Structures are given as structure tokens and as C-alpha cells.
Amino acid sequence: MAVNIHRVTEAELEEQKAYEKRVSSVLQKRYENRPLACVVTYGCQQNVADSERIKGMLAEMGYGFTEDRHSAKLVVFNTCAVREHAEDRVFGNVGALKKYKLANPDVIIALCGCMMQQKHIAERIHDSFPFVDLVFGTHVVHRLPQLLYSALTQRRRVFELPDTDGVIAEGLPVVRDGGTKAWLPIMYGCNNFCTYCVVPYVRGRERSREVGDIEKEFRELVESGVKEITLLGQNVNSYGKDLEPRVSFSELLRRLASLDGDFRIRFMTSHPKDCTKELLETMAQCDKVAEHLHLPFQSGNNRILKAMNRGYTREHYLELINYAKELMGDSLSITSDIIVGFPGETYEEFLDTVSLIKEIKATSLFTFIYSPRVGTPAAKLDDPVSYEEKSKRLRELLAVQEEISASQMALHKGKTFKCYVIGKGKLGDNYLAARTDGNLIIEFEGGERLIGTFVDVTVTEPLTYVLKGEIKKQ
Numbered sequence: 434m435a436v437n438i439h440r441v442t443e444a445e446l447e448e449q450k451a452y453e454k455r456v457s458s459v460l461q462k463r464y465e466n467r468p469l470a471c472v473v474t475y476g477c478q479q480n481v482a483d484s485e486r487i488k489g490m491l492a493e494m495g496y497g498f499t500e501d502r503h504s505a506k507l508v509v510f511n512t513c514a515v516r517e518h519a520e521d522r523v524f525g526n527v528g529a530l531k532k533y534k535l536a537n538p539d540v541i542i543a544l545c546g547c548m549m550q551q552k553h554i555a556e557r558i559h560d561s562f563p564f565v566d567l568v569f570g571t572h573v574v575h576r577l578p579q580l581l582y583s584a585l586t587q588r589r590r591v592f593e594l595p596d597t598d599g600v601i602a603e604g605l606p607v608v609r610d611g612g613t614k615a616w617l618p619i620m621y622g623c624n625n626f627c628t629y630c631v632v633p634y635v636r637g638r639e640r641s642r643e644v645g646d647i648e649k650e651f652r653e654l655v656e657s658g659v660k661e662i663t664l665l666g667q668n669v670n671s672y673g674k675d676l677e678p679r680v681s682f683s684e685l686l687r688r689l690a691s692l693d694g695d696f697r698i699r700f701m702t703s704h705p706k707d708c709t710k711e712l713l714e715t716m717a718q719c720d721k722v723a724e725h726l727h728l729p730f731q732s733g734n735n736r737i738l739k740a741m742n743r744g745y746t747r748e749h750y751l752e753l754i755n756y757a758k759e760l761m762g763d764s765l766s767i768t769s770d771i772i773v774g775f776p777g778e779t780y781e782e783f784l785d786t787v788s789l790i791k792e793i794k795a796t797s798l799f800t801f802i803y804s805p806r807v808g809t810p811a812a813k814l815d816d817p818v819s820y821e822e823k824s825k826r827l828r829e830l831l832a833v834q835e836e837i838s839a840s841q842m843a844l845h846k847g848k849t850f851k852c853y854v855i856g857k858g859k860l861g862d863n864y865l866a867a868r869t870d871g872n873l874i875i876e877f878e879g880g881e882r883l884i885g886t887f888v889d890v891t892v893t894e895p896l897t898y899v900l901k902g903e904i905k906k907q
């Protein structure tokens with residue numbers, strides 16, 4: 434099999450192991466007790482997965498963890514660049530640490546993630562936040578031990594932001610937060626260059642992990658008791674196009690679904706441009722693959738979709754959804770991302786998005802007001818519609834979706850779902866809460882011994898945000 438050109442070599446990873454030991458001995462000399470680290474994660478699940486690896490390395494270096502920034506000797510902000518609001522929050526929170534750092538000069542403040550991968554942001558941090566000690570980009574997460582060692586031992590600030598196409602670092606230690614739920618990245622980066630989106634600039638080109646590496650991690654998760662595994666990628670449908678031999682995402686799914694054990698597989702995000710009928714058939718055929726399709730359409734208007742460089746039409750999107758519904762019927766749950774107020778979007782064009790949500794009847798939607806991102810083509814377009822008007826349109830869309838969500842919930846009455854029991858419920862003392870394939874919460878009366886198992890539950894009463902049900906007699 435050809436060697437994956439993006440893969441970080443064993444020698445490089447070994448070098449980092451040696452730095453872990455060095456950091457560990459610096460910490461032992463400096464602190465009597467185990468120092469604590471606070472890792473704050475913004476943005477998407479890919480960042481959550483990166484933070485789990487950051488924590489894994491920190492644990493090996495001897496750090497414990499805290500949620501409280503002001504009792505930490507190391508604060509790491511893993512940042513998100515996808516919208517302005519996320520960036521503003523980071524600047525605010527970093528600024529708020531200035532006093533703490535000045536009073537505790539031994540504390541290390543580190544920033545990483547997508548925001549740092551943008552030149553203008555790194556410059557701003559450099560010039561206006563002199564108390565930040567360490568800044569590193571998305572492509573050097575695996576080199577954290579070495580970078581931290583420099584920050585701890587040298588009297589200079591460390592900025593490590595190489596502009597590469599990206600790497601794959603296998604075998605990093607992981608500290609997971611999710612309990613019986615886990616995130617598993619199967620690929621990194623994005624090649625799509627949607628005109629509004631900063632991700633391809635900050636996360637590099639698409640690169641897939643080898644099937645064997647994914648399968649190994651997957652097995653380990655299942656053996657450790659994880660029940661719900663979400664496969665992650667910016668566009669999982671283009672998984673494996675860069676592998677030799679090529680592997681399709683459907684093939685990967687089938688392989689993982691055929692493994693032994695009691696688990697459920699989810700995946701996100703799918704891109705309608707690359708979503709194949711084969712994938713939908715795989716979802717319908719494999720019991721262990723959740724019948725939940727997160728398929729963002731962004732806009733229901735073909736002119737806007739073209740301006741966004743999305744590579745599909747409204748008609749193509751509907752064809753996919755209709756085929757998925759044909760295959761999976763009522764058990765299919767659809768969710769989507771939508772952007773309101775793309776530059777130049779007229780009210781009539783926005784109404785095409787509203788009419789599309791009426792047609793697809795999604796379980797829920799993730800809706801965003803367009804946020805201009807430095808360096809993206811859309812940020813250069815004229816944008817005559819005011820923010821107030823865009824907010825008004827968003828509210829209009831949400832009101833329509835609220836009705837759809839409620840009527841979708843009502844339709845579940847009498848249906849039986851296979852659910853994973855996550856813990857105690859809120860509807861009453863004897864109630865348990867479980868999650869359906871489609872990510873809905875269903876509560877029913879049952880004994881605590883069911884927690885951590887899959888059960889069949891029939892809906893008796895759909896409430897606004899949860900379903901009430903009865904466990905099906907086995």
C-alpha cells in the first residue's frame with residue numbers, strides 16, 4: 434500500500450514523546466502539586482476532537498484538568514474562525530485573562546485552532562495581546578510538547594503557524610469528554626471553497642485517514658464501552674478519494690458497521706454535491722448506522738447556490754432527500770445548515786429557502802446569518818441588505834421551522850424507536866432519557882439498569898422538545 438504522504442513520521446512522533454518527558458520534568462521542578470490545565474474549545478466537533486488530543490498530550494506531560502481558568506497554570510483556547518461572533522468571543526475571553534497572567538507570570542496562555550491560522554488574527558494577537566505566550570496552528574497540534582517546552586523554558590513568545598496543506602498525526606493520546614459518545618475524525622481539511630467559508634484556508638486540503646487506522650480506533654472505542662460514534666469530516670462524502678487504493682465513504686461505513694459490538698454510527702458533515710445514492714442505501718441497509726442525515730443545503734435558491742459555489746441545485750438536493758425518504762421512510766431524520774443573508778440575496782431568493790424547508794421537513798435546522806470572512810470571495814461582494822433586515826428574515830424562517838418541527842414531533846405518536854439510554858430523565862422520578870437515531874430525546878419509565886443499553890421505545894405523547902414513551906415489552 435502506498436505511504437500516505439500527509440502522515441507525520443514515526444520519528445517525528447518519537448521526538449515529541451521525548452519533549453513530553455522534558456516538559457514533565459520542568460513541571461515537576463517548578464510545581465509541588467500537579468499543575469492544572471484549562472482547555473476551552475470553540476466551534477465544531479473537529480475542534481472538540483483536536484482538544485481531546487491536546488488534552489491527551491497534556492495528561493502525558495503531567496497536567497491535571499480544570500474548568501476554572503483562574504486556577505490553571507496553562508490555559509489553552511482552541512478557537513473557531515467560521516463566523517465573526519466566535520472570533521469576538523475569543524478576543525473578549527483572552528483579554529479577560531490579562532490581569533490573571535500579570536498577577537501570575539508563570540501561567541502559560543496558549544491559543545490554537547482555526548482563528549490562529551489566519552494571518553491578520555495572528556498579527557493582532559502578536560501586537561495587541563503581549564501576555565499570550567504560545568500561538569500554534571491547526572497543522573502542528575502534534576508538536577505541542579515541543580512548543581510548550583519552548584514556552585516554558587525560553588524567555589520569548591512562541592508563534593508556530595506553518596502554512597502547509599496539512600498533516601495526519603496517528604496514535605496521539607486522547608482524553609475524551611463524551612462518556613459513551615465519541616467523535617472520530619476520518620478526514621481533515623476541505624477542498625470545496627464555498628465562497629463564504631474560511632475552512633479551506635485554515636484547515637488545508639482534504640486528506641483521509643487510512644481505513645486500518647480508523648478501524649483500530651473504532652474498535653478501541655467500542656471495547657472501552659462507547660456506544661455512539663460520530664465519524665467526522667468537513668465533507669465525509671469525499672472520504673478516501675486520496676487513498677491508494679481508493680475507498681468510498683459507503684465502503685468505510687459498511688466495514689465499520691460490520692464490526693462486532695453494540696453501537697451506533699453517526700457521521701457529519703455530508704455535502705449534497707458528493708452525496709451518493711449508494712451512501713443513502715448503505716444507511717438504509719446497515720442497522721448500526723443511524724438513519725440521520727445531516728445534509729446542509731445553505732440556500733434554496735439556485736442563483737445563490739451558484740454564487741456560493743456549492744456545486745448542486747435545489748432540484749438535485751430535493752432528489753437526494755426524496756430518495757432518502759423513499760428508502761428510510763418515517764424513521765429518517767434530516768437536519769441541515771442554512772445561511773441567511775448571503776451578499777446580494779433578495780427577499781424573493783430568501784423565500785426560496787423558506788419554501789425548501791417546507792418541502793424537506795427537517796427535524797431541526799442550524800441557521801446562521803452570513804458573516805463576512807477575510808480572504809473569501811464572498812467578502813468582496815456588494816452586500817446592500819442591512820443586518821437588521823437579515824435578522825428579520827432569520828426570525829421569519831425560524832417561525833416556519835418551529836411549526837414544522839412541532840408537526841414532525843406530533844407525527845411520531847405511536848412510532849417505535851430504537852434508542853440509546855443516556856441517563857435519568859426529567860419528566861419524573863422513574864423516568865429515563867434515551868436518544869433516537871435522529872438525535873431526539875425520548876423519556877420513558879424504566880429501571881436504572883437500562884442506562885447504557887439500547888432499547889425499543891414507543892411514543893405515547895409528543896411534547897414540544899422531548900417525546901414521552903413506553904418501553905416495548907421484549
Ligand code: 5AD
Pocket residue numbers: 515516629630631729731770771772801802803804805806
Ligand atoms: N457565515 C455564516 N455561516 C457560515 N457557515 C460557514 N461559513 C459561514 C459564514 N461565513 C455555516 C455553514 C456551514 C456551518 C458549519 O457554518 O452553514 O455549514
Ligand code: SF4
Pocket residue numbers: 623624625626627630631632633667668704
Ligand atoms: Fe466550508 Fe463548504 Fe468546506 Fe463546508 S464544504 S467546510 S461550508 S468550504
